Amino acid sequence: xxxxxxxSGWTLGLAGLLAALLVMTxxxxxxxxxxxxxxxGRAALPFALATLGMAVVVIAGGIDLSLASxxxxxxxxxxxxxxxxxxxxxxLALIFVLALGAAMGALNxxxxxxxxxPDIVVTLAMLFVWQGTALLxxxxxxxxxxxxxxxxxxxxxxLPLIPxxxxxxxxxxxxxxxxxxxxIWLPIRxxxxxxxxxxxxxxxxxxxxxxxxxxxxxxAAYAVTGLFAALGGxxxxxxxxxxxxxxxxxxxxxxxxxxxxGVVLGGGRGGLIGPxxxxxxxxxxxxxxxxxxxxxxxxxxxxxxxxxxxxMLGGVLAMRGRRT
Amino acid sequence: MKRxxxxxxxxxxAAFAGMADAxxxxxxxxxxVQGNGWREEMVCAMxxxxxxxxxxxxLNIAHRNTDAAGQSEDIRNLIQAGVDAIVVNPxxxxxxxxxxxEATDKGIVVVAVDQAVTEPSAYIISNNQEEYAYLGAKxxxxxxxxxxxVVYMRGAAGAGADNDRDKGFKKAMAEFPDIKIASEVFTGWxxxxxxxxxxxxxxxxxxxxxxxxxxIDNVIVDAFTESGAPLVPIVGADNAGFxxxxxxxxxxxxxxxTNPGSVGGAGVALALQILDGKKPAEKTVLVDPVLxxxxxxxxxxxxxxxxNPKLSPEWPVxxxxxxxxxxxxxxxxxxxxxxE
Numbered sequence: 001x002x003x004x005x006x007x008s009g010w011t012l013g014l015a016g017l018l019a020a021l022l023v024m025t026x027x028x029x030x031x032x033x034x035x036x037x038x039x040x041g042r043a044a045l046p047f048a049l050a051t052l053g054m055a056v057v058v059i060a061g062g063i064d065l066s067l068a069s070x071x072x073x074x075x076x077x078x079x080x081x082x083x084x085x086x087x088x089x090x091x092l093a094l095i096f097v098l099a100l101g102a103a104m105g106a107l108n109x110x111x112x113x114x115x116x117x118p119d120i121v122v123t124l125a126m127l128f129v130w131q132g133t134a135l136l137x138x139x140x141x142x143x144x145x146x147x148x149x150x151x152x153x154x155x156x157x158x159l160p161l162i163p164x165x166x167x168x169x170x171x172x173x174x175x176x177x178x179x180x181x182x183x184i185w186l187p188i189r190x191x192x193x194x195x196x197x198x199x200x201x202x203x204x205x206x207x208x209x210x211x212x213x214x215x216x217x218x219x220a221a222y223a224v225t226g227l228f229a230a231l232g233g234x235x236x237x238x239x240x241x242x243x244x245x246x247x248x249x250x251x252x253x254x255x256x257x258x259x260x261x262g263v264v265l266g267g268g269r270g271g272l273i274g275p276x277x278x279x280x281x282x283x284x285x286x287x288x289x290x291x292x293x294x295x296x297x298x299x300x301x302x303x304x305x306x307x308x309x310x311x312m313l314g315g316v317l318a319m320r321g322r323r324t
Numbered sequence: 325m326k327r328x329x330x331x332x333x334x335x336x337x338a339a340f341a342g343m344a345d346a347x348x349x350x351x352x353x354x355x356x357v358q359g360n361g362w363r364e365e366m367v368c369a370m371x372x373x374x375x376x377x378x379x380x381x382x383l384n385i386a387h388r389n390t391d392a393a394g395q396s397e398d399i400r401n402l403i404q405a406g407v408d409a410i411v412v413n414p415x416x417x418x419x420x421x422x423x424x425x426e427a428t429d430k431g432i433v434v435v436a437v438d439q440a441v442t443e444p445s446a447y448i449i450s451n452n453q454e455e456y457a458y459l460g461a462k463x464x465x466x467x468x469x470x471x472x473x474v475v476y477m478r479g480a481a482g483a484g485a486d487n488d489r490d491k492g493f494k495k496a497m498a499e500f501p502d503i504k505i506a507s508e509v510f511t512g513w514x515x516x517x518x519x520x521x522x523x524x525x526x527x528x529x530x531x532x533x534x535x536x537x538x539x540i541d542n543v544i545v546d547a548f549t550e551s552g553a554p555l556v557p558i559v560g561a562d563n564a565g566f567x568x569x570x571x572x573x574x575x576x577x578x579x580x581x582t583n584p585g586s587v588g589g590a591g592v593a594l595a596l597q598i599l600d601g602k603k604p605a606e607k608t609v610l611v612d613p614v615l616x617x618x619x620x621x622x623x624x625x626x627x628x629x630x631x632n633p634k635l636s637p638e639w640p641v642x643x644x645x646x647x648x649x650x651x652x653x654x655x656x657x658x659x660x661x662x663x664e
Contacts, residue, residue: 029404036404043397140487141392141416150422240392240419245482248391283397290401296387297358 010262010314014277017310021284029291034156034169040283041171042153046071046235047253048177048279051261052185053105053228054254055275060221061201061267062119066108067229067254068247069130074101074233076134079143079243090146098230104130105226109219127251134245143243152176153238177276180231185272188224197221202268257282260307262314282307348381349599351592352402352410355387356395360513361563361638362539362585363413366438369589369643370411371661372651379596383661392419399423409433409595411588414441416484433598437591439484440608449594449609449648451583453485456613457492457538460559460581463615464534465500467557467577472533473506475525477518479538481510489538506532511540515638519543526553535559539583541566542637545573562616562630565637570618570627579617580627582642586656587611590648611645 026032050067057064064070074097081093112122153176156168188194196217199207208214232250237243259265260282261275285306289299353370357363367387374380384405386398392415400423402410410427414420414436421443424434428445435447464474476493479486497503507525511518518540525532526547534557537544541560548555558578560566570578594609616630617623630641634657643656 029406031406032404039397039400039404043393043400046393135481138482140482141419141484154422236391236393239396239422240416241421242392242416242418244391244416244419246391246480248393249389286397287401287404290384290386290398291405293382293384293405296385300388 009317011271011274011277013314014261014274014281018277018281018284021281021288025284025288025291028288036287037169038155038171038173040280040287041173041177042239043287044279044283045153045173045177046232046239046248047250047257047283048276049180049228049232049235050250050254051257051275051279052181052272053225053232055258055261055263055270055272056185056197056228057119057221057225058258058263058265059201059267059270060197060218061204062109062112062218062221063123063255063265064105064108064222064225064229065120065123065251066126066130067225067232068249068251069127069134070101070104070226070229071233071236071250072134072245072247073104073130073137074230075236076138076143076243076245078234078237079145080138082146082149082237083142083144085146087146087148090149094149094234097234098227101226101228101230101233102223103226105229106219106223108226109222112222113215113218131247134247138243138245141240141242141244143237145237145241149234150238150241153235176235180228181272181276184224184227193217193220198268200267253279253282256307260310349379349408349596350382350384350406351380351595352399352405352407353383353385353387354395354398354402354410354412355385356390356392356413356415358387358389361636362513362561362583362640364636365585365639365643365656366413366588368656368659369586369649369651370592371659371664372655373589373592373649375660375662376649376651376655377593377596379600380592380662382663385661390415392416396420396423399427403427403430403432407432409435409599411435411437411591411595412441413438413588414484417442433595435591435595435598437587439488444607447594447598447604447607447609449587449591450611451587452610452612453488453583454492454495456581456583457489457536458496459492459613459615460579461493461496461536462499463579463617464536464557464559465496465503467619468503468534470500471502473504473531475522475532475535476505476508477521477535477537477540477544478508478510480512486510486538493536506530511538513538513540515540515543519547522547523551526551532556537561539563541580542569545569545576545578549573562640562642563637564632564635564639564641567616567627567630567641568637570616571624571631577617577619579615579619579623582614582616583640584611584642584645585640586643586645586649589651589656590645593648593650 078097082090108123108126112119153173157170157172157175158164159167196212199212200214200217204214257275257278260278263270374383384407395415417440424443424446427434438450440448440450509521522544536559539561542565555575560580562580562582567580616626
């Protein structure tokens, strides 16, 4: 019970930090409003999906350094397939890309399981493999995104029968993220598979002795990561309207948000809401620093410092909690 | 009382008039490559031009390593910050169009520098990258006597400027059918990577008669002098280090093609012109490169004139663009914007 409380306590703390940052943003820039929230949601979307992918594999006791490269492969594949395609063909292309992401992830996982080489080494090697693959598919930024797909992430939510003023402040990009989370993660979390992710993450040997098929579970976790990477790559294409073969800065940002979000890097502990909140906190910090026109070279130092302070503070609080 | 009111109204009006005269524009800048000499010069040129113009009250700089999605985020943050104009070095030609459109819809002037964007509401001032590669490659192939093999050291795979340069390079190749590519590598515009690659090529013993580089140039000359390998003609950019080598390294035949990072300053100048109501006739302004070779007297004179020991060796030496930038050499080296 206490463990549950401290886990959700971390999430609540992050939510509080996010709220405080939103208030601060409003103070720095009194015009901050619906369009600002929309910008924030759109900026956060690819980072959030990358973070979800990383969080799942970290919970299962692994780590996937090829995440950003897989996103690039999915982004260029989607952009190439959607170029000149009809709406229906584009929808099929997206389904193909999602399957491709899951397959790439499963391949990563299978290599880790079969080779018994540490996750970090295998996925580092795969980082280069997927990076080259992305460039083979598209050697320069190009392709296109279906207009309906781009519209999914732009503007505020409007629902029939409900006055627009009530819902417009909620960005569609955030709804998109929530739908991805609900459709993919909720069923897994509530199924035996979700429990096994946590089991092999906290103690693979104990899980094995309790009858958990460790290898298959690990492959499944990597496949889910690949699926989120595909969504992240699609989100990049949604945002830019093209495919980009050079991976963006998503790998380290995802690891950072996972840690800040309360997922233990050793595996077995943490949820997915915390990391999402962490992504928004980090994006909002970036926005505030731009609004205050802080020296750009100082900006990254501030971002890093905030992470260290928050994680250390969390550690101190957790230790206090254990003592009482 | 009435007089007091009138007086304060007059004062307020005068204050407004004064403000209108000072034109305190707020300019936003977005750049997606950090720690590269060319880009650093570009940002310094932007700061120096904003300061020298006297028309800019504040610069808001988003300068980090990111992709087009991240740059869109930066542009939207600059829109939130309420800037009057945004000068941007785009991550690629299409990826930030949506964010640019949002800015121009709000009446913000957007100027893309260095590389083009396909969003029609943006102004573009850029170096002609295709011509850059064509000019240097043509000179190199002539030096090689129109035959032999060339080491083709490109920039970053997938970058827009690299693709444009590839077009120019291939155009020159088509004019010299007896020229073959001995080896084609991507330096990623990274000094250490390029040096490693040329060392590998020299060590492999492969035969080549010339080296074309996409601006990673002084380390290539270093590799030849350090290994004692016979020098071949080398084409690079107008980076201070390489231009210095053209004047000092014995037996080196080479040419520097200008690719001024100061185009960033020209971008700020163009944005201010547009804010002041003087729009250019065309939405795209191209700055054409110039070639300085150390095999002719005219070229040698240009190389000698461009030397400045105060410049960082990774900065392009063409620190200003006549007709566009108005800052002094000291101002760009100081790299200070308004209010710094």
